[in-house]
Amino acid sequence: MQVEVVEDFFGVYLLYCINPKYKGKTYIGYTRDPNRRIMQHNRGTWAGGAYRTSNRGPWKMVLIVHGFPNNISALRFEWAWQNPTKTIRLQHLNLKKIPRKETEFQFKLRILTEMLRVGPWYRLPLIIRWLEKDYYEEFPTERIPPEHMKICHGPIKSRNIKKPGQESSSSSTHIECLLCSNYITNCSSKLTCLNPECDLLAHITCLADLFLQPGEFVPIQGNCPFCDTYLKWGDLIRKMKGCNNDIDVSDNLNEINDYSEINDNQVNDNSDEDVISTQDKEFVDNESKWLLEWDNDNL
Known part of the structure; x- marks a missing residue:
């Protein structure tokens, strides 16, 4: 397999x-x-x-x-x-x-x-x-x-992807976002449509703004503004990260600070070599990827 x-x-x-x-x-x-x-x-x-x-x-x-x-x-x-x-x-x-x-x-x-x-x-x-x-x-x-x-x-x-600062300068891009017309300077913030024939290129935040419904902080789904393909937000994120390339477009985060048992301490190591489990050792990396952390008041 x-x-x-x-x-x-x-x-x-x-x-x-x-x-x-x-x-x-x-x-x-x-x-x-x-x-x-x-x-x-x-x-x-x-x-x-x-x-x-x-x-x-x-x-x-x-x-x-x-x-x-x-x-x-x-x-x-x-x-x-x-x-x-x-x-x-x-x-x-x-x-x-x-x-x-x-x-x-x-x-x-x-x-x-x-x-x-x-x-x-x-x-x-x-x-x-x-x-x-x-x-x-x-x-x-x-x-x-x-x-x-x-x-x-x-x-x-x-x-696992290298953290900012570890990537070579050659990995940066200067592609225009077709929604806001500004440059996309980081590949980790670029979204493309699941339809291979669609030309959509956009900042993750720009497309999120189009997909968000009232009262939501992170989108779940929406239609491509270019080809009108129905898209699931999770599939777009997985494609952006380089996985699930076999997604069928026809089949088509709100994480909140919740548990006081986990401390908000900065950790520089990008692996889990020293991380066993919350049962054995407390560990948190505050670096936000495509998820925004919200206070309990936003529940």
Whole structure:
């Protein structure tokens, strides 16, 4: 099976233990490099694995949710998935313990399906990727993720984009935005239409302004101002980042500061080498990509 390469990767994963002594145990974590992360978990804490998974493997990374705009967004999702009884987003479920009819794995999947359908996550263009087909379970019809989210299968490889200042000057562009007539000086802020025959070139902010509906901070969908093709905002962002080039145009973020458990500390490292999980270590990178951070007052 072909490995899909995703740029600027931020993911929250679910591990499943296949050790007979601990079989059925699960672990939720955050990573920028899923292939390296699963090796760390299986090698132990000496290799950067988490304390809770050390000496209990082997583990399999069966599912990963990605498409988060930055690690702040991903880490908040991770914390809520780990702590469904504490997050205010899931209080309506009245969760206290795992029902007897559910395994720990099924319980974690049920929590995930609920999280994907409540704010602020239901607005994000997330991808739910099954990495191990033997563990795949269909979402119940009453808890199917929003239509703009994708459910897919197969391996993945991350390729993280260099931060500003690390790129060579030759990578900059001076293309005219066809919406505001100003130059697009950074490739990471340029959007193009999914229709290969369309000439649209625009700043991400210019197109967002056209797609935004009253009361929204981040768009979900809209029609191309040039060819009138129906476009999903998440598909445009994924194309801008160099992934999902097989998007069918015919098929066609509001993340808010929410959890006090995660500190807003600047981090200069662009990897997750020192980042285990919010269960093991607090970590946040305040650098905003295509997502704007909003105060709780904007909920």
